[in-house]
Amino acid sequence: MSSEPGPGLPFLPGCAFRDPMKTSFHRSQTLGYKNGFAFSRLPTAGIGGERLYVNQLSQAELDELSKRPMLTYRQAKQAPPSGFIPAHVAFDKKILKFDAYFQEDVPLSAEERYRIRQVAIYYYLEDDSMSVIEPVVQNSGLLQGKLIRRHRVPKNDCGDHYHWKDLNRGMNITMYGRMYRIVDCDPFTQVLRFYAMWDDTDSIFGENRPYIIHYYLADDTVEVREVYKQNDGRDPFPILIKRQRLPKTFVDKKKTFPSCVLEISDQEVLEWYTAKDFAVGKSTTLLGRTFFIYDCDEFTRNFYRDKFGITDFQPVEIKKKPLEEVPQVIPPYNGFGVLEDSLQNCFSLLPKPPRKDVIKMLENDHKVLRYQVALESPNPEDRKRRFILSYFLSNDMISIYEPPVRNSGIIGGKYLGKTRVAKPGSTTENVMYYEPSDLTIGSTIEVFGHRFVITDADEYVLNYMESNAESFPTATLQSLRDHFRPRQVVKETAKSDIPMLGTSDQEMDELIVQVQEELKLHKYLNNKSIREAFLQCDKDGSGILDKAKFLALCDSLSVPTNSFLVNKLIDLCSCGEDKINYRDFLRAFPL
Structure with a gap:
């Protein structure tokens, strides 16, 4: 018995039969997505995947049905067809190829610590997918060939995927825990590179700042990058103008379009920047900022030589404006502290001792x-x-x-x-x-x-x-x-036993008072020990000591004999040839 009802049987109870092997009952989809664009399609199967016994209309018949009826006097105006081309059509079989390498550790080898393996990274523009292939080398002992199959490679944990804007020469890209260093690309992916200078010295705190202008031949987009130098005091934001198509001439000749809110389209722009608008020795204005192009790289020279026949690529020497020397005016000395210490406040914010x-x-x-x-x-x-x-x-x-x-x-x-x-x-x-x-x-x-x-x-x-x-x-x-x-x-007269004249008791007393005040600064002196030392040295109790013995005893007791007042007191206590009356000297050391 057939599992399906015959075409002549009525759909009555008992006249319908189910197929016990049938498990799918969903409807066919008529709407699909490709490369982010929605498109409609006619169903080819019914519910559960059953075949449809109906006549399918062709695309020509559908276009004929979509035409509007004729008016009485003339044909209705139709809107011009859109110039939109889907990505899978515009970028079909267009691939960006990058040459790269990665470093592989060799832990169990005494001859080498790591290996450098060359790979080719392919980027498919039609669906933004990527693949990594390593050229096969015979008898290399390594598993080579396709390392990463073609698919959209995740960029981070946020669900983003790698885009062609993320790939460039001299960059590192990490895919599934392995870092690849991009060193070169094929001619289809090459970029025109210009070296420019922005002169902003006319404004306050302005200066000459170098930039690099990249012109991408693949899509006529322009990117401006800052030349970042270490310890230049600027934040590390190297991109001044992100990669985009830059308008050269607007339709209404006004630059009042709210580009920060809406994207500029072909309806607002009369002319876009192209490769012929950039030349060495000329200035170009990008988004209101004028850049002077003074040089370019070797590939750019070859491109303009082959494409436009330009042969003059003489680099322009950039002359920096000499800075005006501002004389450093040092304020007058205020009288506090040492002059060198106060002067350090004029040289640095945090003064350092000289x-x-x-x-x-x-x-x-x-x-x-x-x-x-x-x-x-x-x-x-x-x-x-x-x-x-x-x-x-x-x-x-x-x-x-x-x-x-x-x-x-x-x-x-x-x-x-x-x-x-x-x-x-x-x-x-x-x-x-x-x-x-x-x-x-x-x-x-x-x-x-x-x-x-x-x-x-x-x-x-x-x-x-x-x-x-x-x-x-x-x-x-x-x-x-x-x-x-x-x-x-x-002194010579004193040596000849002639008594020294002109010395009075009042002068001696005044000098002793002055010496006592000066010796107060020497707190290490012990008057009792000094007096006992001199008394012990005087065996006969005469009160007179040899000058050499007296000075040696003063040095052992750390008496400051080089002081002016103490030396003057020693001279007044001198008597005879190389003799010192130490008792008069001890009057300056009271108990």
Whole structure:
């Protein structure tokens, strides 16, 4: 018995038979999609895939039925057919071929660590699919051939796929965990490359910025890329104009089309940019920005030579406009701190301390030149004041100390902390500081508006300058020699047992008070130990010691004998030939 009802049987209960082998009951689709475009098709089968016993209309018959009826006087106007061509028709059998390679690790080999394998990447424009094929090499021992079959290759985890815009020479592309390096492409995929410059120096903060213009022959699109340099202070966004067709002339000659909202089509543009609009040595305006083309690559030269017969490709030398030198104006010194420290605020946002001469600091550590100075003032009371000026050779700093004097009405103490003192007339650009050569007997030193006259100095100053006579002027050294010559005559007279005249008890008392105030700065001194050491050294209890023995004992007790005041006290305590009355000297070390 047949499983289908006969054509003559009525469709009545009991007259219909089902096929138990039939499992499909869906209707055939009449709408399909290809390359993202919808198109209609006539059904070729009925429900469940059964054959349709009807006459199918041809495409010509369908076109005839779609015609509108004739009007009374003339034929109806028909809209012109659209110029749209589907992608599977326009790009049929059009393929982009790229030459690439990938690196494969070889973990179980002592001869090689990795291999470089060459492949060919094919991009099919009709459906945006890709395939990767490695040329087969005989007896290579590797599985070669088709590495990735033709399909749309996923680009990321968001569902995007690779597009031909993602492929270019010198780029890395990752497909299924393997990175391919694209090194070349076939002639169908080549690009015209121009080197251009955008001159924006007329605007504020403008500059000359280099760019690379790419013109794609495949679809007449243009791309502008910035030349990114390391540490140029700009964000790494290399694409200035994305790849697109650029309009050259609009229909209404107005550029008021809202391109940020709508796409520019052929209805708004009268002429698009083509390859003939780019030439070396000429300027071109792209989206309102003028670029000057000064050079191109070798392929572009060959293309224009073969296509347009152009042979003049002399590169244009780009001359940068010289920057206007803005003079750096350094503000005047405000008087706070050392000049070099304050000057660092003008050179950097985060000031750094100026470099120090470490060798000089180590060689001249604890070397101090001391002078006695008097204040030059119209006030008679200030003329009697005496100060100790100390010059530190390690860092060229100066400090001034005023020894306290009883019943003078002046407190005394530190007058000026350690600092570098500039000479009068010095500027921030040309600073001149006081040096030991400027400190002569009788010279005037101006310290922040106060004038001091040098009246005396330590013998250590003379000894130091004589040992380094090549570093000091002759006039400075001679002034010290002339000052200390009478003192040397007094010493020679003391050696001949002639009592030294001119020394009174009042002068001795005033000097001892000054020495006591200076020794307070040396907190390491122990007066009790010093007195006991001198008493133990004096076996006969005469109160007189040899000068050499006395100085050796002072050095062992760290007594600052090179100080001007202490040295002066030693001279006053001298008696006879190389003898020192240490009891008068111990008056400066009370218990």
